[in-house]
Amino acid sequence: METKYACDGCGECCRTYLVVASESDADREPRIRAVGERLEAPEGTPANRYRLIPRSEQGSCLFLGAGNRCSIYDTRPRTCRQFPAGSEMCQDVRRFAGLPMLLPYVGITVNGRDVGHGAVV
Secondary structure, eight states: OOOOBOOOOOOHHHHHSOOEEOHHHHHHOHHHHHHSEEOOTTTOOSSSOEEOSOSSTTOOOTTBOGGGOBTTGGGOOHHHHTOOTTSHHHHHHHHHTTOOOOOBEEEEEETTEEEEEEEOO
16 A cells, blocks of 8 residues: 655745746646746756746745645646655655654545545554
């Protein structure tokens, strides 16, 4: 059985790691093309065409909004989709930020309906 984690919305992944998007990401979400920094060769590749995090030390992804929520979550870039909550990279960035580690997710169902989640303690 695969261990799953529920993101608690700390937003550290969006503030710490370089957030890039591809041309296909920009086709799916046009705001990426509108506000992202276009990367040209040699830094830019088809998979890394737009930088979505400013170069400043205090930057965050341009789409990280109020409450540490992604304003383009449903159409977020592939790089974000491949960053699972609780992964080694997630836990590393939480540790660096002084946050507690995420605990494994436990789904709670009532009559077959998902009604929430909790953490294994």
